[in-house]
Amino acid sequence: MARIISVLSGKGGVGKTTLVSNLGTALVKRGKKVTILDANVTTPNLSLHLGIPLYPVTLHDVLRNDVPIESAIYDHHTGLKIVPASLSTEALKGIDINKLEKAMSCLLDKNDIIIVDSAAGLGKEAMVAMDVADDLLVVTNPELPAVADALKTIKIAKDNGTNVLGVVVNRVKGLKHELSMDEIRTMLEVPIISIVPEDIAVQKSISKKVPVVHHKPRSKSSIQFQRLASRILGESYFGVRKKSWLERLFFWID
Numbered sequence: 001m002a003r004i005i006s007v008l009s010g011k012g013g014v015g016k017t018t019l020v021s022n023l024g025t026a027l028v029k030r031g032k033k034v035t036i037l038d039a040n041v042t043t044p045n046l047s048l049h050l051g052i053p054l055y056p057v058t059l060h061d062v063l064r065n066d067v068p069i070e071s072a073i074y075d076h077h078t079g080l081k082i083v084p085a086s087l088s089t090e091a092l093k094g095i096d097i098n099k100l101e102k103a104m105s106c107l108l109d110k111n112d113i114i115i116v117d118s119a120a121g122l123g124k125e126a127m128v129a130m131d132v133a134d135d136l137l138v139v140t141n142p143e144l145p146a147v148a149d150a151l152k153t154i155k156i157a158k159d160n161g162t163n164v165l166g167v168v169v170n171r172v173k174g175l176k177h178e179l180s181m182d183e184i185r186t187m188l189e190v191p192i193i194s195i196v197p198e199d200i201a202v203q204k205s206i207s208k209k210v211p212v213v214h215h216k217p218r219s220k221s222s223i224q225f226q227r228l229a230s231r232i233l234g235e236s237y238f239g240v241r242k243k244s245w246l247e248r249l250f251f252w253i254d
Helices: 016-029 059-063 097-110 124-132 144-160 181-188 200-208 220-233 245-253
Strands: 003-008 034-038 081-083 113-117 135-140 163-172 192-197
Touching: 003 016, 003 124, 016 034, 016 113, 016 135, 016 163, 016 220, 034 097, 059 097, 097 113, 097 124, 124 144, 135 144, 135 181, 144 163, 144 181, 163 181, 181 192, 192 220, 200 220
Parallel strands: 003 113, 003 135, 034 081, 034 113, 135 163, 163 192
Antiparallel strands: none
C-alpha cells in the first residue's frame, strides 16, 4: 500500500513543485516506485518542470469523471510516473477536486510512495491535498511571510489530525536578514528536516526541464534533496559515489 505524502506551503513561490519533482526523483534513485501528482488544478506547474507540458489526458479529465486515473499516468525518463494537470483554463470547467481521493485509490497498490503537489494557500485544493495525505511536508523560505503562512498550514494540519513530517526550509542564502533555523523552529514547533540552499543549479535544471538531482546530482541542492529522501525512508545517506576514471572516460565517449 502506497504512502501518500502531500507537499504544502501556505505561501506561493517557495519551491513546492521543485521539491516534489526532486524528492520523487531521489526516491526513484533509491529503488522506489513513485508517482507524483499535480493537485494544483488552478495553476499547475509540475509538467512544465518535467518538460512535457501538453498531455492528451490529465487530472482534470479524471476529476470530470471522463476517464480513469490510469489513463492520466505518464512515464518520465527519470523513472518517475506523473499525473499532470491541464494548463488550459477551459479544463477547469466541470471538475470536482473532492473526487481526488477516490481517483487516487487505484494507485495505492501500484506504488511505494505517491507525492501530491498542492496548490499554494489554504483553499479547497490545499485542504483536499491535506485530507488525502498520510504525511505532510511543509515548505517555507527563511522569511517572515512564508514562515507565518507555514505556521497556519501546520496548525490546520494538526487540528485536522494529519501527521506533519516536518518542514523543508528552501532557498536558504545564509544572509543576515534571513530568519535563523532556531527562529523558524521556535515559531513552527515542528522539526526542520531539510535545509536546501539557494543554488543556481536548480534554476538551470528547471530551464532544462530535468530535476536537479538527475541533472546535477552533486550540486548543493541535490545533496539535500537526496538526504531528505533517505530520511523519509529511514535510511542513511552516504552521498553520491564518485565515478572512476574509467566510468568518466566512457561517459565522455558516449
